[in-house]
Amino acid sequence: MRGLVKHYGETKALDGVDLEVREGSVMGVLGPNGAGKTTLVRILSTLLPPTAGQATVAGYDVVSQPRQLRRVIGLTGQYASVDEKLPGWENLYLIGRLLDLPRKAARARADELLERFSLTDAAKRPAGTYSGGMRRRLDLAASMIGRPSVLFLDEPTTGLDPRTRNEVWDEVKAMVGDGVTVLLTTQYMEEAEQLASELTVVDRGKVIAKGGIDELKAKVGGRTLRVKPADPLRLRPLAAHLDGLGITGLATTTVDVERGALLVPILSDEQLTAVVAAVTAQGVTLASVSTELPSLDEVFLSLTGHRASTPQDAEPTDAREEVAV
Amino acid sequence: MSAPTITTADARIPLRGHLRHTGALLRRNLLWIRQDPESMADAVLFPIVFTLLFVYVFGGSIGQALGGGQDAYVQYLVPGMLAMMGMTMAQGVGTGFNQDFNSGVMDRFRSLPIGRGSVLFAKIAVELLRMLLATGVMFVVALLVGFDVTNWGGLLAAVALAVAFGSSLMWVFLTLGVTMKSVQSVQAMGFLVLMPLQFGSSIFAPTDSMPGWLQNFTDYNPLSALADASRGLMNGGPVAHDLWLTLGWSVALTAVMAPIAVHKFRTKT
Numbered sequence: 266m267r268g269l270v271k272h273y274g275e276t277k278a279l280d281g282v283d284l285e286v287r288e289g290s291v292m293g294v295l296g297p298n299g300a301g302k303t304t305l306v307r308i309l310s311t312l313l314p315p316t317a318g319q320a321t322v323a324g325y326d327v328v329s330q331p332r333q334l335r336r337v338i339g340l341t342g343q344y345a346s347v348d349e350k351l352p353g354w355e356n357l358y359l360i361g362r363l364l365d366l367p368r369k370a371a372r373a374r375a376d377e378l379l380e381r382f383s384l385t386d387a388a389k390r391p392a393g394t395y396s397g398g399m400r401r402r403l404d405l406a407a408s409m410i411g412r413p414s415v416l417f418l419d420e421p422t423t424g425l426d427p428r429t430r431n432e433v434w435d436e437v438k439a440m441v442g443d444g445v446t447v448l449l450t451t452q453y454m455e456e457a458e459q460l461a462s463e464l465t466v467v468d469r470g471k472v473i474a475k476g477g478i479d480e481l482k483a484k485v486g487g488r489t490l491r492v493k494p495a496d497p498l499r500l501r502p503l504a505a506h507l508d509g510l511g512i513t514g515l516a517t518t519t520v521d522v523e524r525g526a527l528l529v530p531i532l533s534d535e536q537l538t539a540v541v542a543a544v545t546a547q548g549v550t551l552a553s554v555s556t557e558l559p560s561l562d563e564v565f566l567s568l569t570g571h572r573a574s575t576p577q578d579a580e581p582t583d584a585r586e587e588v589a590v
Numbered sequence: 591m592s593a594p595t596i597t598t599a600d601a602r603i604p605l606r607g608h609l610r611h612t613g614a615l616l617r618r619n620l621l622w623i624r625q626d627p628e629s630m631a632d633a634v635l636f637p638i639v640f641t642l643l644f645v646y647v648f649g650g651s652i653g654q655a656l657g658g659g660q661d662a663y664v665q666y667l668v669p670g671m672l673a674m675m676g677m678t679m680a681q682g683v684g685t686g687f688n689q690d691f692n693s694g695v696m697d698r699f700r701s702l703p704i705g706r707g708s709v710l711f712a713k714i715a716v717e718l719l720r721m722l723l724a725t726g727v728m729f730v731v732a733l734l735v736g737f738d739v740t741n742w743g744g745l746l747a748a749v750a751l752a753v754a755f756g757s758s759l760m761w762v763f764l765t766l767g768v769t770m771k772s773v774q775s776v777q778a779m780g781f782l783v784l785m786p787l788q789f790g791s792s793i794f795a796p797t798d799s800m801p802g803w804l805q806n807f808t809d810y811n812p813l814s815a816l817a818d819a820s821r822g823l824m825n826g827g828p829v830a831h832d833l834w835l836t837l838g839w840s841v842a843l844t845a846v847m848a849p850i851a852v853h854k855f856r857t858k859t
Contacts, residue, residue, distance in 0.1 A: 310701045314857075332603070335703040346694030350625045351618060362614035363702045365607060391625055407698065 279304050280470035281318070286463075291447040293461025293478075295454065295564070301470040302450035303343055306419045309448065310340045323415050323446075336364075339408030339416040339445075343423065347403050349393030353384050356392055357407055364411040378406040382436060398429030405436055416440065418449045422456060434459050454558050458482070466568060474568050481564075488556045490529040490537055495550040497525040503544060510543055531556070603705050611704040615712030623716075633720045636678060637728035641671055644794060645735050652795050661736050668732045669820035670793035672748055673813050675728060676756030677788060679721035681780040684763030687713055688776045691768065691858070706856045714760050721756050725749055741824060748820035751836055755816050758840040761847035768854045793817045812839040 279301045286292040296302050307313040309322055311331040320327045325334035340346070347356050354375050361371030379385045382402040387395060392403055401421060408416060421437065422430040437460055441447055451457050457464050457478065464481050466474040474481060482488075494503065504518045504527055519528040531537050541554060603611075623630055644667055645660065653663035690696065690713075699709055729737070729745075739745055763780060770776045788794075790804060791813040797805050808814050815835040822829035 307697075312697055312700055332703050335701055338701065340698060340701045342694045342697050346696075346698040348618065348695045349693070350622050352621075355618070355621055359614055359618050360698070360702070362617075363611055363699070363704050365610065365703075 279308070279315075282467065282470070282472055284465060284472070286446060286448060288446050289444050290463060291441055291449060291461045293457035293464045294448065294450040294467055295452070295457050295464055296450070296467035297452060297565070299469075300467045302467060303419055304470075305467075306340070306417045306448070306450060310338055310417050311335060336411065337414045339411065339413035341401075341404045341408045341416070341418050341421055343419040347392045347400060347407060350391055352389050353379060353392055353395070353403050354388040356403060357410060360407050360410045366410075374410055378409060382406045396429075397425055398432055401425065401429070401433050402436060405433070405440070409440065413445065415446045415448070418447060420450055420452065423452065430456075454564055458558060466564065468565065488531055488558060490531045490540055491521075491526050491553075491555045491557060492529060492540070492544060492551065493524070493526040493553045494544070495552045497522075499547075499549050500525065500527060503527060503547065503549065506547060507540065507543060526553075603703070608705050608708055611708040612711045612715070615699075615709055616715050619712055619716035630720065630723070632682070633679065633724040634727050637671065637675060637724050638731050640674070641667070641728055641731045641735070644671075648794065655799070656796065661738075664732065664735055664737050665825055666796075666821070667794065668728070668737050669748060669824050670791075670817040671728050671732070672725060672752045672820050673755075673791075673816040674788055674793050675721060675724050676752045676816070677759060677784060677813060679717060679724055680756050680759035680763050681784055682720070682763075683713060683717040683760045684767035684776045684780055685773050686717075687764055687767035688770060688773050692772075707852045710764055710851060710855060713764065714757055717760055718753060718757055721753065722749075725752065739824075740826065744823035744826075748823040751819060751823070751833065752816060754840045755812070755836055758843035758847070761844055761851050765847055765851040765854055768851060768858055787811060787813050791817060812836065815839065 282301070282305060284292070284294075284305075294302050294305065304313065308315050309320060309327060311327055311334055314328065322334055323337045325331075325337070327334060347353075348359070351359065357375035357378055358371050361374050362368070366374060376385075379388050382405065384399060384403060384406065387399060392400060395403065405418075405421070418437065422433050425433065434456070437447070437449075441460070447460075449457070449460055451460075461478060464475065464478050465472055466481070492503075494500065500520050500522070504520050507518050507527070507529060518530075521528055529540050531540065537556065541551075544551065645664055649660035649663040649667075652666070653659045653661065656662045656666055658665075687710075696709075700706065733739075763776075766776055766779055770779065790807050791797075791811045792808060793813060797808045797814070800808065812835070815832045816839075819829055819832035819836050821827065822832060
């Protein structure tokens with residue numbers, strides 16, 4: 266893929282997005298519901314015309330060369346776009362034929378991809394009877410039929426349970442190993458970290474940060490230390506105390522009242538140790554200590570100073586995203 | 591795969607490509623039927639129920655007015671039912687397509703290098719098969735209740751005419767199916783268009799006894815023309831005027847609505 270630049274003037278969904286993805290790399294686009302991720306993918310896959318601005322994918326302009334472009338891309342939508350009434354094999358065979366594979370080649374390709382995505386046993390069953398994970402795998406297989414050089418994965422694991430999510434991740438990693446350029450949208454920092462080499466964070470149709478994964482992680486504080494004192498009344502004084510010490514540097518400590526814990530952004534193991542030491546020095550008994558990757562909310566908090574602008578501040582389980590025209 | 595090897599000249603889809611794509615999509619639509627045979631129930635039951643209903647409810651009285659009995663009405667009704675079959679089956683294409691459109695698989699089709707018309711053509715092809723099935727069932731029922739085939743050639747010609755008109759109507763309903771937001775609204779719109787057209791025509795009863803203003807409507811109603819043309823072809827009598835009128839309607843509807851449907855489908859977001 267050559268350069269990929271976008272400008273959008275008018276639309277609320279995308280308000281001037283510039284993006285460039287290196288050939289053979291995985292670009293993660295991280296953002297909450299309604300940030301414009303799906304709109305971005307739909308424009309890049311020629312499903313939606315841009316209001317303004319221009320974009321090229323694999324050297325083809327999305328507006329003036331849609332047919333050529335469609336030949337080199339694969340698309341896996343947010344809501345699995347397989348035909349539920351068709352058996353898995355027929356789904357793949359259909360796509361093969363639509364991509365102008367001769368009958369024999371389309372048959373062979375369908376067999377091959379079912380095998381690769383461990384769906385051979387379910388080949389003859391309607392896709393509607395598949396489990397969520399199987400359906401995503403079939404969807405991935407369908408987008409691989411034409412051996413695309415650019416692959417769009419629009420929230421490939423939203424709504425999946427953790428184990429199935431890992432399965433899908435493994436498949437995606439294998440695809441990336443084949444040298445495909447991937448544009449991945451996600452609401453999960455963890456997913457971005459697993460799959461992407463570079464990350465663009467979007468919010469309300471704007472890019473609010475971009476860079477390498479490690480760079481951004483450092484920016485948002487790498488990890489989050491979750492400290493839970495035995496006595497919840499100590500939460501606020503502790504938070505003030507820690508901020509006063511300034512150990513964490515980049516972002517301030519958040520109090521999670523509901524779960525009775527402090528969320529401390531940390532950059533290093535030294536900071537982790539220092540924070541725990543500072544807390545115990547206050548004579549606080551700790552009920553639990555754990556570290557986790559920052560959630561999308563925390564990423565946003567540290568990058569923008571406000572919470573992710575999800576319509577109802579929803580949990581990232583709601584798969585639908587507003588697509589403005 | 592990285593270096594783009596496809597030149598602009600390759601962007602055009604050759605006719606054979608269109609045929610291949612339409613064929614593949616037609617296969618998909620046929621597989622749907624195999625997966626869900628109940629979806630064919632309406633095509634089988636509709637002609638049975640309606641033919642019997644009209645023959646036995648109205649057959650006696652309208653038959654009398656026609657100067658015969660129930661048999662006379664059967665002879666009158668069957669060509670009309672042929673027209674009705676075209677209309678009803680055409681309406682189904684709109685709702686079916688609307689449903690299909692709201693599933694994610696359309697996005698996948700639209701992201702593939704195929705002519706967008708292929709999806710529509712395949713849908714129409716499979717609906718025409720449904721229409722032929724419904725017509726076949728209708729004729730079986732008609733024969734059972736005493737329909738007399740006087741002219742097999744004429745009957746086939748009438749079926750061909752109904753198919754031509756039915757497919758032109760399908761473009762209208764496809765446009766509705768692509769444009770409207772939900773299946774329900776497509777159905778409601780279809781119903782609103784359908785009822786006056788069907789009953790305000792010569793399908794079920796001769797128009798002579800209708801009030802003048804309604805006769806004006808029925809005279810211009812293409813379904814009347816189709817019903818009368820079929821009647822002429824199957825039972826004998828004047829044909830030419832209604833035949834040309836029906837063909838004219840078919841060509842005009844297709845010429846206007848097909849490009850609109852394809853355009854709406856292409857630009858649908």
